[in-house]
Amino acid sequence: MLFAKNKPAQKIKLLSYSSDIKNGAYELHSKFLKAANYKKGREIISFVIREIGDGPGNIVVNSPPDFDTIRISKNKIYSGKEKFELPKKKYFPKIENKVFLPRYAINRLIKYTLKSSPPLSMSFVFDEKREIFFNSPFLKKMLFRMKKGAELLKKDKIDSAVKILCGLGVGLTPSGDDFLSGAALAYYVLGKQKKAKKIFCLSHTDNLISYNNIRNSSQGKCSSGVKDIIKKISQNEYCRKSLKKVLNTGSTSGADFLSGFLFTLSNCL
Amino acid sequence: MPVKTLIKKGLYFDSVSLMRIAQKLNSLPGISDSAVIMATKENKNIISSSGLLSEEIKKASDNDLAVAVKADSEKSAVQALSEAEKLLSGKKENKEISGSLRACDISQAVSMSQGLNLALISVNGRYAADIAKEALEKGLNTMIFSDNVPLEKEIELKKIGAKKNLLVMGPDCGTAIINGAPLGFANKVNSGSIGVVGPSGTGIQEFTCAVSNLGAGISQAVGTGTRDVKDEVGALTTIEGLKMLSQDPRTRVIAIVSKPPQKKSLEKIISFVKKIKKPVVTVFLGSSQEYPSVKNIHTAKNLYEAALKAYILSKGENPHLVKERMYNEKIALAERIKKEKAKKREYSKYLRGLFSGGTFASQALYLLQPVLGPIYSNIPLSPEFKLKNSMKLEKNSIIDLGEDEFTFGRPHPMIDYSLRKKMIAAQALNKDVSVILLDIVLGYGSNMNPLAELSDTLKEAFKANPSLSIIAAVTGTDMDPQNKKELMKALEDTGVMALENNYAAAFAAGEILRKK
Structure with missing residues (x-):
């Protein structure tokens, strides 16, 4: 079959995101099979696959995107003409202190x-x-x-x-x-x-x-x-x-x- | 002991990969120690205490990858570094989906990479058919960029393809977009739900760009090769392409972009289209035939109209809206046309069309002949208007610089502007010439810097003939490496009337030259 059955890889699906992600313009820092990291000043956010999962600064997606730059604003991610709504599922990365650990x-x-x-x-x-x-x-x-x-x-x-x-x-x-x-x-x-x-x-x-x-x-x-x-x-x-x-x-x-x-x-x- | 080092700026690898490379280097003959590591301050301390530090590493930053080897000879050290380079680039290639692998032949290519489903063949035409046949036998769809493949070979290949449900795009197939990947001369367009098939290369480029610039997108663009709609070939690839597009879940609207197919081929195409459940827009340039009995066919007279109809249909709207939109766009050009007309002298009367795309030259002929009367050409609409010498233009004339007579032994005019520049300069010196009509095709494979190539010639032309109008239709998108928007603005700054598409350019040329 010549024509791909799936939609192009750019059509990413956002599954969940970390509550500490800040608005602003980010550029690609590094990309791997399971993650794509974007930076804004010293801030890093990462698009990661489900296998890696939620974490601080993480956006969980079906597959890491190929964008060179992204902008996050008002619960949306923009890249070129593409626009994605941040998902409803939000991850809060902070843990309690003074946990009892035997x-x-x-x-x-x-x-x-x-x-x-x-x-x-x-x-x-x-x-x-x-x-x-x-x-x-x-x-x-x-x-x-x-x-x-x-x-x-x-x-x-x-x-x-x-x-x-x-x-x-x-x-x-x-x-x-x-x-x-x-x-x-x-x-x-x-x-x-x-x-x-x-x-x-x-x-x-x-x-x-x-x-x-x-x-x-x-x-x-x-x-x-x-x-x-x-x-x-x-x-x-x-x-x-x-x-x-x-x-x-x-x-x-x-x-x-x-x-x-x-x-x-x-x-x- | 000699120490050799290498810095790779901003290159990231996981630690296991780097350790493996270091292990491999350590196992090479003559190597006593090595380090493949990020050049952080602390790592530099260890590199230093291991006797592997160099000036190069001292200067490297936390985000640079350092490779250092200690060897018993200069030669071993150099060899180890070149091995490291190879291993690092190998790792990088493996990570990328489109890593480049070299194969000696089709069999080796198939064995090297799983899931291959398309071979792009661009070799001397004498060998192309045999290679394409081998690719088909291995189950690969083929795109044959090469021309000069005998017609009987083309028919044989296309019959094999049809039997195996494989596409044989070409021979002489200049463009395709498959699963978002532009192949040959093609543009970076939006991905979407409109699929296109046909033998017209630049026609497909114009169509896909127009669709993308309108805000819709292309699912697949299948070039068939120029001879596919001849009766001898029987539109085999066009039909195979239509079949695939009709089954493709992403494609909601299909378009066929072609010069008028020969009779039997046309019958085959129309009878196949009847079976398709999706709307099909057809543009058979120069043909005004309608198919009222086929409900899903929407005919268009030019490439832009076809793109508009496909766009409107993809949105689920009524295609009759197209007429209104085209009318409004023509009205919007009126002021500019009036301005160009104002600078004309009595002796300014002729058109010179200098095209790099055959389809553009044909479409301009079809659009302008009814307005201007007979137009001389190397691809005339009637044989009596055939130019005796294609280099000597007379009266109203349009030439296709992509024809064999111009391309023998030189690159295609979409890449090499030298001949067209000479012709622009020559035509500008002729005071009778009122309008020079050009096409500038952007995208992959085309000239990467059209403005730098053309600007001096254009300025000289206006200097030599102040009443001259130069109209350029720019085929491309803002996502193309040459950036359409920026190019159009720069062309306008030099005095050129830069227009969105060939249809608009031909219309403007016709109106400027139209006698009151």
């Missing part, structure tokens, strides 16, 4: 994270055996810095830890940034908002996605997957589905974020 539940999550993390993620903070994956001279040096950063965080030396970890690692969002983002959320959940804010204020990244991630975490905003994990562990319920969803974010980003989150929780509890 230690045994955290340990269970760490076990699962260790089992399901990709080799070069920062989950080695829970098990030294995973350091084996860092096998080249360059990667060994990177591992050394990552370990040092984690140790400093454990000793509550946030300034030094952020200095080392921020911008450290491979990928679109360096592992160190994701780890710090997880740590900031953990502090927020534990009611230590000052520490969470400190991480954000000290992080000196020019990487817009990292900047937005760390900022959101420090303000207690997180994805629906993370929100579900926190809710379930506070109620002593299983949350494998959400864990899997978070671990599948990016290639190591989800695992790095969870490592930072769980590492900080287990140190503070």
Whole structure:
């Protein structure tokens, strides 16, 4: 069949959106198979597919759009001649602070994270055996810095830890940034908002996605997957589905974020 | 140990991809260490402590990708970097839907990529038929851009296509828009519910652009090749195209854009149209035939009328509104025509049409001959008005610069304006010439900077002949790379009467030259 049965990819369907999305003109920052990121100054919003789901600054769509620029105004998204109404389903990314999180539940999550993390993620903070994956001279040096950063965080030396970890690692969002983002959320959940804010204020990244991630975490905003994990562990319920969803974010980003989150929780509890 | 580095500005990859590339580099002979990483401050520290830092990396920013290799020889390092380049571009291509892959032949192309359903063939006409046949055998629809394919080969290919329910667009098919992708000479138009099929390449471009500029959109545009409506071919592709459009759920209105088909082909087309349940707009240029017995046919006399009818039908409105709209648009041109007329001298009396699109030249002939009387041409309406020498224009004349006599050994005039520029300059020197009528076709494949090419010639022409009117019909959209709106404004600034379409341009030319 020559003619496509589906409508063109530009005909995107908006499914839900985050309550913290601001009006204004955005331009394309980066595009991947499952997400398209748009920036406005230092602000990032992302069109993501259902598999990634709701999160701060996320608009959930059937497929990431190809627009070069977009404008958001009065509950509508404009791109060229196209206009889309923002959907009725709204996601509120903020979580409560001072959530009760039992230690045994955290340990269970760490076990699962260790089992399901990709080799070069920062989950080695829970098990030294995973350091084996860092096998080249360059990667060994990177591992050394990552370990040092984690140790400093454990000793509550946030300034030094952020200095080392921020911008450290491979990928679109360096592992160190994701780890710090997880740590900031953990502090927020534990009611230590000052520490969470400190991480954000000290992080000196020019990487817009990292900047937005760390900022959101420090303000207690997180994805629906993370929100579900926190809710379930506070109620002593299983949350494998959400864990899997978070671990599948990016290639190591989800695992790095969870490592930072769980590492900080287990140190503070 | 030599260290070589490479910076890719603003290039983003996921970490697993980068790690895999780094691993691959480490496994290359002579490489002792490597880093493929975003050049953040902290990462630079590690690169530095690993002995991989270079000036280039020092200058890179957080958003740049740094590749560094340490090798036992200069040669190994250079080889590793070129491997990194290859791997990075491979990754990028895989992410994009339209990544370019090279294949040696049709079989290899089919095996390299799943889901292929169309082959665009643009090779020397001698080889095109064999390649198209192979593509059809592999189950691919074909668009044959090449010309000079023997007629018997075309018939054979189209019969195979019809048997397999595959489209054979061409040979000599210059334009198509399939699932939103412009192919050959085509424009960036809105996506919508109007499908078009026909042998007229520039006619389809004019139709699709007019539809888009009116605010509607195109679902599919199927070129058939110029000979499809000859009786020998029997409109095989036109019918196959109509069949596909009638089954396409996105297409609500169908249009056929063509010169008058030969008798048997026309009968076949009309009898097939009768079976279609969607409205069909036909424009058979130069034919005033109506089909009152076929309820779903809406005939149009020119391309613009066809586009308007399709647009109105797609909105579910009455096509009779078209007449009123066209009348109002003509009235709106009156002031400009009056202004042009005012600058004429007694000796200004002739028209020179210099067209790059064959359909435009034909349509202008059909529209203007009743107003101006006989028009000489290299594609005349009657043989007695055939120009003896197409380079020597006489009285009222219109020529198609896309005919073989002009294109042999040179690019098509839609791309290369050099011949047309020479002819504009020559005609402007002739004081008898009152109006020069042009077409400027925008879009993919056409000349990318028409204004820069033409502006000096146009200015010189007005200087040489102040009573001259130059009318240009601009076929395109504001979404085309050349941007229609901007071009029209710039043309107007040079003194050209820039009009939306060929119909309006021919009308204006006729009115300016019409004797009181």
